[in-house]
Amino acid sequence: MDFFAVALDDAAFLLRGAHVVAAILMVGSAFALLKLDFGMKPRAEDPTPQSLVLHAGAGFRFLRARDADAAERALSFKWETYATWASGFALLCLVFCAAPQLYLIDPQLWNAAPWAAIAAALIPLPLTWLAYDWLCKKSGLSGDALLVALFLFSAVLGLMLTHLFAGRAAYVLIGAHLGTLMVANIAHVVAPVQKRRIASLRAGLPADEADARAAGARALHNQYLALPTLFFMLSGHAPLLFAGANNGVAAVFFIAGLFLTRRLWLKLSRGLGVDWRLGGAAAACLAFGFGLSAPSVPKPGGEARNASQAIALAVRPDFSEAQKIVDGHCVVCHAARPQMAGLATAAGGLDFSTPRSIALHRGDILRAAVYSRAMPPPGAAPALGEQEKNLLIRWAQIER
Numbered sequence: 592m593d594f595f596a597v598a599l600d601d602a603a604f605l606l607r608g609a610h611v612v613a614a615i616l617m618v619g620s621a622f623a624l625l626k627l628d629f630g631m632k633p634r635a636e637d638p639t640p641q642s643l644v645l646h647a648g649a650g651f652r653f654l655r656a657r658d659a660d661a662a663e664r665a666l667s668f669k670w671e672t673y674a675t676w677a678s679g680f681a682l683l684c685l686v687f688c689a690a691p692q693l694y695l696i697d698p699q700l701w702n703a704a705p706w707a708a709i710a711a712a713l714i715p716l717p718l719t720w721l722a723y724d725w726l727c728k729k730s731g732l733s734g735d736a737l738l739v740a741l742f743l744f745s746a747v748l749g750l751m752l753t754h755l756f757a758g759r760a761a762y763v764l765i766g767a768h769l770g771t772l773m774v775a776n777i778a779h780v781v782a783p784v785q786k787r788r789i790a791s792l793r794a795g796l797p798a799d800e801a802d803a804r805a806a807g808a809r810a811l812h813n814q815y816l817a818l819p820t821l822f823f824m825l826s827g828h829a830p831l832l833f834a835g836a837n838n839g840v841a842a843v844f845f846i847a848g849l850f851l852t853r854r855l856w857l858k859l860s861r862g863l864g865v866d867w868r869l870g871g872a873a874a875a876c877l878a879f880g881f882g883l884s885a886p887s888v889p890k891p892g893g894e895a896r897n898a899s900q901a902i903a904l905a906v907r908p909d910f911s912e913a914q915k916i917v918d919g920h921c922v923v924c925h926a927a928r929p930q931m932a933g934l935a936t937a938a939g940g941l942d943f944s945t946p947r948s949i950a951l952h953r954g955d956i957l958r959a960a961v962y963s964r965a966m967p968p969p970g971a972a973p974a975l976g977e978q979e980k981n982l983l984i985r986w987a988q989i990e991r
Contacts, residue, residue: 696970848876
């Protein structure tokens, strides 16, 4: 047994757990605090804007602070944010960059050397932040105009990544870039503003309006970036999303739909009611995205030239024929003891080394290897041929 590969698997599992927990705290706190802010309303007997919050059996009333004690500790969620990015970056290195031919490289897009693919995956992360930060500070845009620019920026980023990397990596990298913008907004704009604000509260000074606008704009951008970041980070579980022929354009529609969805939620949180046109536009964008990700059915095998060919096409393919294809393309990774370097157990927990497991997972095989190019990994093995795909379809449909 390859104990190094086992250790990598265990480390990846622990990092995923830490990443998920930190992301829940990061995004959940951002959404909750904004909802709390929108809920600030004056009472009949007290004109000070405030929010009443219930937690368990207790009630709490929140209002804006006007001063602070010298030793008073202010609660913030920046460390959860930093933990989310650090664990995500570690996962990117440990999983994707440790096996670039499995995850990053698609020779039909960019037949890169492994070192070049790794460099292209990691180095642009801070560059994306610098470009976005310049856009916010130097473009002269603000409000909704800057939000539109943020969407266009994200869309171009998505198109670039899907034209460089294999689909699974491209979608995860879209999430990584958008998540980097969120975390950098906290680290380089929001957190410094908060530090200056607590100092002014302790000194009894009013808030700096320019600081407040800058932090508010970046916090709002994070609200819009949160849903696309989560979506693309989770996309690895749905091969039809990331491995379709139109995954770049689909990514643009997904970003648009999720931006519009968050805008709809924000209007609801402000008490402005349901904007049905906005909801319809969000639904349409998401529908277009999923439509572009629809399964790509291979072309039929062609008309029979004689009676024996017609019988062969009509008769149920023998299981051994399907098993031969699976053995040749899949079992190198999907086996109890994979032959692929760096894998200690069956990839994705799917073991296709027995007839029963192949039959049980025929739907997974069709989605990943027949209806999309997710499997076998484009950088590690050639895709199935049209005849092989058609045989698997006929076998799988009959097996039902």
